[in-house]
Amino acid sequence: MSHPLRASVVGCGVFGRNHARVYRQLQQEGLGVGLAGVHDANNDRAQAVAREFSTQAFSSLAELAGHVDAASVAVPTSAHFPVSAQLMQAGIDVLIEKPLAASLQEANEVVAAAERTGRIAQVGHLERFNPAVLAATPLVTRPMFFEVHRLSVFTPRSLDVDVVMDLMIHDLDVVLALVQSSVHAIHAVGLPVISNKVDIANARVEFENGCVANFTASRVSTERVRKLRFFQPHEYISIDYARQDVIKIQVDAAAAAALLRGEAPKSANPAGISISKPEVRQQEPLRAEIEAFLDAVRRRSSPKVTLADGRNALQLALQINAAIGEHHRRAGLGHSKK
Numbered sequence: 001m002s003h004p005l006r007a008s009v010v011g012c013g014v015f016g017r018n019h020a021r022v023y024r025q026l027q028q029e030g031l032g033v034g035l036a037g038v039h040d041a042n043n044d045r046a047q048a049v050a051r052e053f054s055t056q057a058f059s060s061l062a063e064l065a066g067h068v069d070a071a072s073v074a075v076p077t078s079a080h081f082p083v084s085a086q087l088m089q090a091g092i093d094v095l096i097e098k099p100l101a102a103s104l105q106e107a108n109e110v111v112a113a114a115e116r117t118g119r120i121a122q123v124g125h126l127e128r129f130n131p132a133v134l135a136a137t138p139l140v141t142r143p144m145f146f147e148v149h150r151l152s153v154f155t156p157r158s159l160d161v162d163v164v165m166d167l168m169i170h171d172l173d174v175v176l177a178l179v180q181s182s183v184h185a186i187h188a189v190g191l192p193v194i195s196n197k198v199d200i201a202n203a204r205v206e207f208e209n210g211c212v213a214n215f216t217a218s219r220v221s222t223e224r225v226r227k228l229r230f231f232q233p234h235e236y237i238s239i240d241y242a243r244q245d246v247i248k249i250q251v252d253a254a255a256a257a258a259l260l261r262g263e264a265p266k267s268a269n270p271a272g273i274s275i276s277k278p279e280v281r282q283q284e285p286l287r288a289e290i291e292a293f294l295d296a297v298r299r300r301s302s303p304k305v306t307l308a309d310g311r312n313a314l315q316l317a318l319q320i321n322a323a324i325g326e327h328h329r330r331a332g333l334g335h336s337k338k
């Protein structure tokens with residue numbers, strides 16, 4: 001590699017600041033990247049983040065072009081498409097925060113822009129890089145039932161989208177990656193609580209291969225929970241995203257069958273139940289995500305979370321929102337505030 005990659009962050013709000021922190025950290029560790037500058041529509045915010053991470057603030061995207069090779073796009077979802085398209089047009093590879101875009105049409109435009117410009121574009125589905133998800137993925141055989149909870153306390157952020165697009169989409173992406181089947185049917189319910197969009201939602205998604213996934217997401221909870229649990233033949237696997245741990249409970253099929261036949265137990269553990277905790281290499285998911293992005297940029301290879309993945313998760317989120325709207329009408333809840 002001839003020179004360190006020149007990275008930047010567009011959108012210096014709460015999450016963009018985290019991207020800037022990680023790029024700066026990689027720079028300080030001499031890992032072939034430098035934080036070349038940041039930009040925010042609010043110049044004071046850009047200046048503050050630039051000061052904190054010893055870089056420069058660009059006053060516009062046009063000014064940034066030519067000075068950077070790659071950029072994280074951490075602007076509100078409604079601006080993902082125009083900002084990403086402009087960056088790619090200027091020859092810059094992009095890591096676009098989730099959800100990929102505000103609509104499927106905009107997502108298609110992002111895909112077209114990446115194809116037209118030959119840029120690398122990764123979608124920021126962070127949980128794919130969660131060490132617990134990475135440790136559980138090789139354990140997947142035939143998941144048939146998922147129970148997923150993502151509850152958080154209210155903050156006045158990401159209110160340009162509802163809770164499905166804001167939070168549930170993390171789990172939609174992970175489950176789509178683990179199930180590898182298309183969606184057969186969706187039932188959903190959701191309500192606005194504090195904002196004027198849906199703040200709490202539950203969706204039951206049935207896949208063509210018979211798997212059923214039950215998702216609950218809330219941004220108005222009193223507690224913080226991020227858990228994904230699934231059952232597959234003779235096994236139960238539980239992922240705690242926040243604690244970054246995995247528990248696997250397995251039943252010995254032969255021992256369980258003997259038990260059901262009424263045979264005398266051969267041990268104190270007649271169903272042969274074993275509980276194990278696969279090793280998890282703890283690390284910051286955002287750092288792993290950014291390192292994977294930079295690796296794809298250097299190799300000009302397909303990123304781990306592709307635009308197609310981002311589009312699929314967005315499509316499912318929009319289908320769930322349509323099902324929530326349908327439920328509103330059926331239940332006579334009046335004008336949907338989605």
Ligand SMILES: NC(=O)c1ccc[n+]([C@@H]2O[C@H](COP(=O)([O-])OP(=O)(O)OC[C@H]3O[C@@H](n4cnc5c(N)ncnc54)[C@H](O)[C@@H]3O)[C@@H](O)[C@H]2O)c1
Pocket residue numbers: 010011012013014015016039040041042045073074075076077079083097098099124125126157158166
């Ligand atoms: N992966 C995750 O876990 C995760 C977590 C939080 C947020 N996010 C995503 O990150 C994005 C930003 O979220 P946030 O919570 O940091 O929001 P935020 O409101 O704190 O920050 C957004 C920033 O973008 C700036 N901005 C708005 N339009 C712009 C434009 N056209 N050009 C340049 N700057 C612009 C705003 O001034 C603001 O500083 C959202 O897409 C959100 O979904 C992802």
